[in-house]
Amino acid sequence: MKPTDLQIGNWVLIDNTPRQVVQLTKSKVGYHTEPRECRMHYARYKDVEPIQITKEILKGNGFDEMWDGEALIYREELGSIRITKMAISPYCRIELFINHNALVILENKVEGVRCLHTLQKMMRMFGFIKQIEL
Secondary structure: OOHHHOOOOOEEEEOOEEEEEEEEOOOEEEEOOOOOOOOOEEEEHHHEEEOEOOHHHHHOOOOEEEOOOOEEEEEEOOEEEEEEOOOOOOOOEEEEEEOOEEEEEEEOOOOOOOEHHHHHHHHHHOOOOOOOOO
């Protein structure tokens, strides 16, 4: 991964363990191994892997199934995010709606579209309140 791929708060894999990014430097990602830990741990960007979006992660964060499980949708006052074709790997489509108007549509042609940090970045960029938790 590159420094420009990540933001504070993103979830990534470090040593095959989900970690939340708490610091970014030019060469390393800072994270804690325990909640509310004071000691900072670091990993080089080359040792950081993305977490793939799964139905389980989305459903655990308030996304609801629609279209017989072919899509998951999250709604809040601002708008909604719909993720389709989750069952057909590696295809994935993320659609973001603000006031019922399609604003952003990302498909698997865009590098990283199936990665959790990409979804987190989109949600923050467009003002969604929801924070993804693992």
